[in-house]
Amino acid sequence: MGEMQGKTVEIEVTNVAHGGVAVARHEGRVIFVSDAIPGERVLARITEDSKKSFWRAETLSVITASEHRRPHVWAAASIDRAPEDRAGGAEFGHIDIAHQRELKRQVLADSLSRMAGVTTEATVEALPGPHNGTGWRTRVRLQVAEDGTPGPYAARSHRVIAVTDLPLATPALAAIAPLDEKFPGSAHVDIVVPSVGNPFVLAGGATNADRGRAHRITERVGEREFRLDARGFWQVHQHAAETLTRAVQDAVDESLFDPRASNLDLYGGVGLLAAAVGDRFGNHVRITTVESDSLATDHAAENLVEWTGAAAVTARVEQFLRGLGATAGAHERDSLRRGTVILDPPRSGAGKEVVAELVALGPAQIVYVACDPVALARDVALFAAGGYELGGLRAFDLFPNTHHVEAVATLTRA
Structure with a gap:
């Protein structure tokens, strides 16, 4: 514990950082502060000063409020409470909803610019629901x-x-x-x-x-129904599955899509996005969905039964790709090169090994569904080093009143 821990400081908040915190400086030191908004002056308590490069702090009170500050949508998380008594899970709830989306846009754009050298004009698109961003979690x-x-x-x-x-x-x-x-x-x-x-x-x-x-439960997306385990993964926002279905369908470049190629749906869960591809391109589509959770792949096999060319494989994605690379003959390698890959990794992103295996397989296009802008930016840089460039990018506010943002990116061979 450093000598500043527990001390109170008055700070000017300058911009937003990834992770639901804002950035301030105090005597030349970077401070990541919660419950504040860029442009505000706040009284904050230092909670961590052990790192040489930055400190962490929590806002105790607002001295000069942002024009974008509003009463928190959740009284249990309000700044009126002591920081240790504030409920977690709605860390942007004190910010006007339009400005929340602007801050998320900044984090996405800054991440891609800083880590991948890419400029994006993508805005964060709203989903249907109340204008204050409540009432969406299922x-x-x-x-x-x-x-x-x-x-x-x-x-x-x-x-x-x-x-x-x-x-x-x-x-x-x-x-x-x-x-x-x-x-x-x-x-x-x-x-x-x-x-x-x-x-x-x-x-x-x-x-x-x-x-x-x-x-076992059933989720309906448009006209299609999916079976899954009640505790299995499914999008949380009541309109998210439909939004991502359409976004992925739109993100696939039809001129690069070959329904008879070796198309892949990686980290595929119960088959939502594989079905999105199948529904756009017809029941002759070949697509293999890969997921490490065997209960999910059992359901995926059932959910994708109408596509004779669909298969659900239980495997860790990196091991599956490594196996493909090691065993594929010339015909299968050609089929993989003509293929489209849907990539929907966990928050940590795809990472070096999965990107390297995909680059070696060389698919025609990759549609990357990302729930973390920093992981996406890191992976876009890795793909760029392997000869893939970022084409289309859209972002969606799947988690209003939190810092999380979803993005759908298309990568093609440069």
């Missing part, structure tokens, strides 16, 4: 305190905060959230409201061992 995980009380963690900690409402949740989810019940012995409580059928409240232990087929 899935919420509440943590459980030692006394059995459920709630979100406090921002940047593992302390459970009791709350009386969940404003980011859809009205249907908020109506069944067991906020005043106790769950002794559980690690967390999952509330899931699928678009078809009954909602679920699932108390769980510390592992995923309690996942099971007893909790």
Whole structure:
């Protein structure tokens, strides 16, 4: 612990950083500060000064407010509370929604410029829903305190905060959230409201061992239905699956798409984006969806059954690609080079190994669905070094009132 930790400082907030924090400087030192907005002057408490290059701080009060500041959409996360008592999960809730999107645009543009040398004019597109960015979550995980009380963690900690409402949740989810019940012995409580059928409240232990087929649910996207496990991955915003389906369909360059090539859907989950490609290009499409979760690939096989050329493979993506590279003959290599790859990695991005394997296979185009702008920018730079350039890019506000932003990028051989 350094000598500044716990000290209060008055700082000018200059710009936004990745991760839901703003940037300020104090005596030449960079400070990443939460609950502030660029342009504000705030009173903040230093929470971490052990790093030589920067400190972290939390806003205690606002001295000069931004014109974009509004009352927090979630009273439990308001600046009126002590920082340690503020609920986490809505870290942009004090910012006007249009300015939230502008800040997310800046983070995406700055990341691509700094890490990949790419300039983008992409704006962050809104999804349908209330104008203040509430009422969109169809899935919420509440943590459980030692006394059995459920709630979100406090921002940047593992302390459970009791709350009386969940404003980011859809009205249907908020109506069944067991906020005043106790769950002794559980690690967390999952509330899931699928678009078809009954909602679920699932108390769980510390592992995923309690996942099971007893909790199969159905999600509808347009005219298509997907089966999945209630605790399996699905987009959280009630309009996200449909938005990404259309965005991926639009991002694929038809002139480069060969339905009979070896098309791939990597980190494919239960087959949402593979089905998006299939629905755009017809039931003769060949596409293999790859996912490490065997329960998800079981469902993907079922969800993609109408495409005779579709297959669902359970494997880690890097191992699957390594195997392809090692075993593919001349005909299959040609088929892979003519192929389109849908790439939807976790927040950490695809990374060096997966990018290197893809570059070696040399597909005609890659549609990259990214939930982290810094990971995307890093991977775009890696692809550029391998001869791929960024073409189209769109960004979507899939997580209003948080710092998260989704992007869909198309990469083609330069």
